[in-house]
Amino acid sequence: MSKPKTLAVMMTLIGILLAGCSNSDFQAETDYEISDFSYTNQNNEKVSLKDLEGKVWVADFIFTNCETVCPPMTFNLKKLQGELKKEGVEDYKIVSFSVDPEHDKPEVLKDYISKFEADTSKWELLTGYEFEEIKEFAEHSFKSIVANDPKSDQVIHGTSFYLVNQEGVVVKTYSGNSDVPYDEITADMKTLIKEGSN
Numbered sequence: 263m264s265k266p267k268t269l270a271v272m273m274t275l276i277g278i279l280l281a282g283c284s285n286s287d288f289q290a291e292t293d294y295e296i297s298d299f300s301y302t303n304q305n306n307e308k309v310s311l312k313d314l315e316g317k318v319w320v321a322d323f324i325f326t327n328c329e330t331v332c333p334p335m336t337f338n339l340k341k342l343q344g345e346l347k348k349e350g351v352e353d354y355k356i357v358s359f360s361v362d363p364e365h366d367k368p369e370v371l372k373d374y375i376s377k378f379e380a381d382t383s384k385w386e387l388l389t390g391y392e393f394e395e396i397k398e399f400a401e402h403s404f405k406s407i408v409a410n411d412p413k414s415d416q417v418i419h420g421t422s423f424y425l426v427n428q429e430g431v432v433v434k435t436y437s438g439n440s441d442v443p444y445d446e447i448t449a450d451m452k453t454l455i456k457e458g459s460n
Contacts, residue, residue, distance in 0.1 A: 277386055288453045296403040301359075302390030309357075309386050310431050318454045319355040320447070321424040322438050323400055323408065324387075325362035326374040335438045339423070340380040341443040345444045346451065347381075356385045359428075361396055361408045361417045400430050402433060405427035426452055428458045430435045 287288040306400035322339065324332040341355055346354065360366035366374075371387040391399075406420035422440040425447065434450060437445055 264416065266383045273371060286451060287446070288433070288457060290427075290431075290433035292405075292432050292434060294405055296313060296426065296430045299399065299400060300316065301367055301388040304368050304375060304387040305366040309388060314357070314426070315430065316428050316458070317353065317355050318428060318451050318458065319356045319357050319426045320451070321359065321404070321426055322422070323361050323396075323406060324358050325360050325417055325419075326366050326370055327415070329416060331439050334440070335362060335421060335423075336375070336378055336380075337387075338438060338442045340378045342423075342442070342444055342447060343381050343384070345448045346449075349448055349452060350451055351448065354384060354451055358385070358387045359396060359400070360387065360389045361393075361400070361419045363391050363393060363396060364426075425449065425454070427454055 279329075280445075295361070296311060298311050300308055311405070320339065320342070322335055324335060326332075343356070347350075351443045360371065366387075366389045368389060371389060371456065375382055375387055393395045393410075400408040400419070404420070404422075404424055406422065406424075407418060408420075409418045411418050421437070421439040422435045423442070424434070425434040426433045427433050436447055
């Protein structure tokens with residue numbers, strides 16, 4: 263086969279392969295649509311799903327009296343903020359849902375996050391609902407467990423970080439407690455933000 267012919271065949275094959283690929287560099291692993299909500303943040307302001315529309319955000323579930331996983335998870339999200347800043351990523355939010363809303367009033371959440379020296383302008387810590395509501399919300403929107411521990415005053419909950427796209431869909435989950443893949447989360451967020459602005 264002559265060189266031009268080989269080249270033409272190669273170009274055709276590449277064209278077919280590219281046509282079969284998604285035009286997105288980001289590969290979603292989950293497809294959980296988040297239920298509509300309107301809760302109260304650490305500044306006693308209402309924050310709804312509509313307010314987060316058009317933004318890429320990372321969510322987790324915590325509570326301030328947590329004696330095990332929550333402080334490391336919050337520290338890990340603060341570290342993620344540092345990585346995002348280094349990469350010049352500005353247009354994002356972090357949303358932490360309290361699983362102990364009876365205790366975690368806005369001022370309690372504000373005091374809790376102040377200990378981590380985080381950028382709170384990009385971080386919503388939410389409360390202002392009943393325990394049963396957040397239990398159901400976590401289960402339906404994030405496929406995550408929230409349950410009272412019958413043996414203590416602690417709350418059982420998932421330790422994942424959830425990546426949410428601009429349409430309010432959970433597209434990926436990561437370990438949030440240990441071995442956090444900071445580079446992967448940062449790269450995924452950058453790609454989603456870039457694709458959303460096209």
